[in-house]
Amino acid sequence: MPRRTATMLTSALLLIALICAGALIKVPYAEMSPGPTYNTLGSKNGEPVLHIGKGPRQYKTTGHLNMTTVQVTGADYRMNMLEAVYGWVRHDSAVVPRSTLYPDDQSAEEVDEENAEEFSASQESAKAAALRELGLPVSSHLLVSSVVKDGPAQGKLHAGDVxxxxxxxxxxxxxxxxxxxLVTKHKPGEKVTFTVIPADQAKKSKDAGKKFPAAERRQVALTATKAPDDGRAIVGIQPGLGHTFPFKIDIKLADVGGPSAGLMFALGIVDKLTKTDLTGGQFVAGTGTIDDQGKVGAIGGIQMKTVAARDKGAKYFLTPKGNCATAAKDKPGGLTLVKTGSMDDAMDALKKIRNGDTDALPQCKAK
Structure with missing residues (x-):
């Protein structure tokens, strides 16, 4: 066999061996890619994404206010070396350490539960921010946001208890x-008594727009335990902020988690409840957490979301200012990235877009 032919054959066999090895070798990475986008002014599976109950006057909307998502490989999926390399060279995906999405100290079920809780909390904040933007009354209360597994509160307090x-x-x-x-005034081992309104009763009152009935209050005694980091007394709950609204607002999106849709939900609610057509018929997408005072926060996977928005047809993307520099480094063609730090910023940007004053938009710039 000629030397050149032998060399080529050997190289081909080595390449095949490397490809086979790459397909078999599992690596501790996961992939993020552009996910679906949903128009908060539209419907999904025949149901409005935002359903506002009886009471306030509602107005016709046009255009799009799309929330965006990131698709990730499942918790049980293990990437091989070839998939990781392919993901690294692709423009529209990101390969990240698996622990970034699925921490080693959490099961897949716990990650899903945490995402669902964050999504629920973001809805509450979005409703509060929207109604405050409209000058409508919003009252606040404290609730159990989550219960720590195997902690003193497990089985005694529940997410949603007020x-x-x-x-x-x-x-x-x-x-x-x-x-x-109040809890940390105790020592580990001491009793701590919570006065709560059970989650189911609290929900009934909220949905009816009524105050929480004093007759439904319950006393729950817990034994404080020691925090692993600093030894302070804890009971194994995460308290959070809840709100009561003057009418019912439902956000109907299944299989979506995390807090990043808050801004777009808030804008969708405002659009439905105000005479002004916020988009002027334009296709606007965006992302960002939002608190009950309207402050917009940064999110993960920004470059996946801008690609998803552009592919869907968006011309403008409301971008949290904390994500601006990263998003601008790899901006999809034809998409204007609008720096957004608050609900007021977003409302001002939409005014410029519908009035055609787009040169005045505060655009994101790469550092």
């Missing part, structure tokens, strides 16, 4: 920290 007092002392309805302040 907290009114700790050891008979009223909590500040606007400051979740007030719960921790």
């Amino acid at each position: 907290i009114t007092a700790v050891d008979g002392k009223a909590v500040d309805p606007k400051k979740p920290q007030s719960v921790a302040d």
